[in-house]
Amino acid sequence: MSELGLVVARYRRHSLIEDDDGNRIVCQFHGRALNPVVGDQVQWQSEPGGSGTITEVLPRESTLTRIDNRGNPEIVAANLSQLVVVLATGPAPDWFLLDRYLGAAALAGLKSVIVFNKLDDNDSPPDTLAGYRDLTDGICLTSAHQKLGLTELAACMDAERSAMIGQSGVGKSSLINALLGDKRQAVDELPDKGGHGRHTTTTSVLYGLPGGGELIDSPGVRDYAPYIADPREVERGFKEFGQFSTKCRFDDCRHLAEPECAVKAAVASGEIAERRYESFKILLELTESLRKKRR
Ligand code: GDP
Ligand code: ZN
Secondary structure: OOEEEEEEEEOOOOEEEEOOOOOEEEEEEOOOOOOOOOOOEEEEEEOOOOOEEEEEEOOOOOEEEEEOOOOOEEEEEEOOOEEEEEEEOOOOOOHHHHHHHHHHHHHOOOEEEEEEEOOOOOOOOOHHHHHHHHHOOOEEEOEOOOOEOHHHHHHHHOOOEEEEEOOOOOOHHHHHHHHHOOHHHHHHOHHHOOOOOOOOOOOEEEEEOOOOOEEEEOHHHHOOOEOOOOHHHHHHHOHHHHHHHOOOOOOOOOOOOOOOOHHHHHHHOOOOOHHHHHHHHHHHHHHHHHHHHHO
16 A cells, blocks of 8 residues: 655665654665655555655656756756755855856746855845845845844745755855754664665755754755756746846847847846846856757
């Protein structure tokens, strides 16, 4: 008899699932084609000895898809509702990367929150951040070290299934530890008995947050390079372009060298930030060159 379960951790060849009663079972996969990722709803069957086998992955409502080393798309998490993008005073914010993440969130139908971390005593956020007020679902100012802004951050996450992303060194681990307390350790150490890796680099984990909501922590998400298949999709990732792009002379305007482009006019008049337009062009180029590579 098969039952429903939620994938709460993914190892190389096994998943840890949670059933409706909160029991956790280490499962293997029935067949090589199955690739259950964290956040997946699955059908599974119990095996003698207390383990299980995943027989089916149910249709996904959303996915986080990145480009792997060979330039191919790879799904790293499923059924999430929000991206939490972390920036900090150091390493210096990479605003293009932020635009890329926000674009990917929009295209995947996810909400997005920006966290600006390491705002310790006397620090103030950079002016550029203010330009993002209308482009995301929330901005939180935090210091993981001084435990500032964590209540606000928890409130932004309490009704969502979030994934936390951002450059290495901005404080994601510190924030996750501050949000979870000792809960994090507990899951990392669970399925040691099968010998499939305690806290290996391939481990992705879904945590329940103490204040509500869920958080996906995954190395595949941490160095996430979002995948956009179609260059025509790129502009949908730039929310503020929408009201202008409908007024371009050509329906298929790419907003590059075309005459009577309302997007470029909006950049010239300051209604669209120059920096955002630059990000758009870089992302468009990147998407086009990846598409050529795949041909
Ligand atoms: P991750 O790579 O994004 O997971 O970042 P880590 O959580 O490993 O943090 C990187 C470094 O930044 C560590 O040395 C942390 O101690 C430090 N750090 C994290 N949060 C804060 C903060 O709020 N203030 C300051 N000053 N340093 C922080
Ligand atoms: Zn245009």
